[in-house]
Amino acid sequence: MMSSARRTCGRPRRCARAIAALLAAALLDGCMLGPDFVRPAPPQADRYTQEPLAATIAADGQAQQFAPGAALPADWWRLFGSAPMNGVVEQALARNPTLQSAEASLRQSQDNLRAGYGIFFPSLDAGLSATRMRSAPQQQGSTNEATVFNVVTASGVISYPLDWFGGERRAVEGLAAQVDLQRNAGRAAYLTLSANVVDACIARAAYAAQLRATEQLIALETEQLRSVEAQVDAGTTPYAAILSQQALIAGNQAQLAALRQKISQAEHLLALLMGSLPEQAALPDIALDSLALPATLPLSLPSELVRQRPDILQAEARLHAASADIGVATAAMFPSLSLSATYGSAGSKPGNFLAAGNRFWGIGPALTMPLFHGGSLWYGRQAAIDAYRQQEANYRQAVLQAFGQVADALNALQHDAQALQAQRDARDAAAGALQLLQANYRAGLVAYLDVLSADIQLHGADIAYLQAVAQRQQDTVALLAALGGGWWNAAAGAGEGAAP
Template identity: 65%
Template sequence: MLTPHVSRRCALAGVLPGVMAAALLGACAVGPDFSRPAAPAVHAYTHEPLAATAVTADSKTQHFTPGAAVPFDWWRLFGSAQLDASVDEALAHNPTLEASEASLRESQDNLRAGYGVFFPQIDAQAEAVRERTSPVANGLTGQGTVFNLITASGTISYALDVFGGKRRTVEGLQAQADYQRYLTKAAYVTLTANVVNTTIAQAAYAAEIRATEQLIGLENQQLEITEAQVRAGTSAYASVLSVRSLIATNQASLAPLRQKFSEADHLLATLEGVFPSEASLPEIDLSSLSLPKDLPVSLPSELVRQRPDILSAEAQLHVASASIGVATAAMFPSISLSGTYGAGGRSFGNLSTDSFRFWSIGPSVTIPLFQGGSLWYGRKAAIDAYQQSLANYRQTVLAAFEQVADALKALEYDAQALEAQAEAQRDAVGALSLLQASYRAGTVGYLDVLVADVQLHQTTIAYLQAVAQRHQDTVALFVALGGGWWNGQDEASGGQRP
């Protein structure tokens, strides 16, 4: 683990004078050398072990496989070609992802520009002016003269990176490029998760709308029966009013469901980079989405090397570390070599004459003697910024482990809740069928049918919500483990795993 104290690779810094010191210090770089934080020494995500390596609900089983690889295209495990197409469309046209990729290219170009400090700087100057001298300005008497002055020269300079300030600067640019790279990966993971989660939610809303409409149709049939019984004198008119009230209540519940469905539709269009009015999105049935059966559970020691938010926090820590070196190097002398060669005269013909040529060559040293404490406190501020980045890194790691623990426990509880909801729905369907038959036979009152009707509606909606929740918590697990981006084709072909 990096400490904020200054470490030097060469103990002779500041001891040997002149050129000898510069030669010996050529490989030195003041400031701390960055080392990656060690992985947390924990072996599990939750305080209590998982109840089982597999969870089953509604005849669907999910298996947890410790150490298994997280697929980079995990959304394909849901078995929907339409969902796959939506994700591909979002990855190709989402503006947020495009902006992140542009920022990555910017940081990479800044890094390439930063490497220029390691090369000599060569400049050429040319100047042609017409001047009038003023002897009085120099304490002389006489008339001023008017003449032409033409100058052409070239300058080459090279800054000796004796104390490594420039190397630390480039190191910081490299870390900044890494930071932006991991932000781009985080945007990729977030985008895919948002598309899948929104698709699941939209499918769940559509299923709830259909279930409510079916229930309203069933209640309309019951209304016809009740009206017939009222006409026959076997039932009170209050029963008709009760059925109508229930139908109106269920119809009122359709409006917010349809609103949520529309909002999900608009969000999907936005994620795919198109206007909602121009989107042509497929409707995916909730029952057509397969529940992923085999779920990877990365080892805790691997999590900090694959989650892009942790890696971006690590890159920020590296930037802060390099900044300490830059601030430390600013407290030491800076040495540069420069040379100038040129010619000047009153006409272009003079430029080729030896007597009009000039040149200079030599080193220059700038030694910071007194800066009012700005350099000292600038270094202390850099150390404070490093401590802040270190605390932010630790918090990011803690939050990541929390998310994995939440996802694992959620899948366990989702299975329990879904199994209970499935059983409740089966019982509600059976109870309503029996009571409807008894009501037609005149052996029970309609109040009993109304109670069973409402119960079926509630259990159906709760069942659909439980199914959607289990799917979305499965998505949450893949995202909490990092999204598998390092197993992608682009990483396998050109990139390296961090």
């Protein structure tokens, strides 16, 4: 009987030791539940448009070459060769509140990540309390008289959660993804700001050039009006010709007011982008013809675009965070284990609470096992999976939009070159017609009114030409921005103002 009892008692002890060994191994090794994030593969494409584009046609004496794989400088606006515009961009990058907000958001996410790393270290807390109390012995069924006494307690607690199933590590992984998200949000803000500044500078210069051309046109139309009035006085032309000429002048004067308004709006936009009030901004005069058209345009390979566009990288970071959330939700369905220890002393006054008999301590593990939560943990994990699938679709959409924007910009530059060349031909034809009429007028073969009409046509063609020049410049900006702005080359020695 005794031997049988010993065998019966020995088995539980061996089982307990085995279970303890397995528990220790599990605590040491641990595991991370949920999917390990893998960056999405780039699209299988070797070009952006259906037809390969090597260069635009020559327009206004210049073609633009596309250089696949060439490095795009981080300070890409310097390709336009305008020192005044470079200064405006640099001021905006230094003072723009939106960019400063993005930088603060990045620092916040980095600090949140540093705070999240604290979960991997034991936490130590100390407490000190002093309480004066009055007991009520009747609460314990005693007939003794109530007493008043003091309790002074000092204690220290150390605890450490064992990340058995990787929930805490997945949470920190999600915080790291948030850092990537905010870093690329800052890059996106940087790219948007610089592109908007360059666009506004080009628009302002184009509006100013069109304003000058329109003023010259109105001056010619006014001179033509005086000629028409003289012909009406002589009885060779009906009075309706005066009204027609006045209507033409009034229409162009309305265009003059609209151009002045557009110039003001561009200047106000530049002031805001530079972090200044509109009345305080000091903007340099930038002539449209002082802006050089970049002759060679770097063109990122399609496989590289998804690693360079800040908006795509933001979508990837959101996808990574959603993947980590699945691991957090999965670990919440499993037991959690923590170790804690307490040591302290208590007494009736500060002078005796450190006595050996007043000390207390405790140590041990705590295991929490979810048993029934009404399906909240299960469906919480399903919601995390659904959120991941949503971000996966958002990522694909971001890639499609990026490729579409690059394709649009490439085709736009080709069409801009065609339109610009057509406007240049129209302007040259109008200039040639004016020269012939001027020669005929000097020979007495045509009336001066015909010469003025030809001059008006030339100025109209000149305004359309200026619009085409500005459009080509702005679509060049659109392509450089659609390619990501070259922030990844900042460390390779980009100029002042380059993205970090």
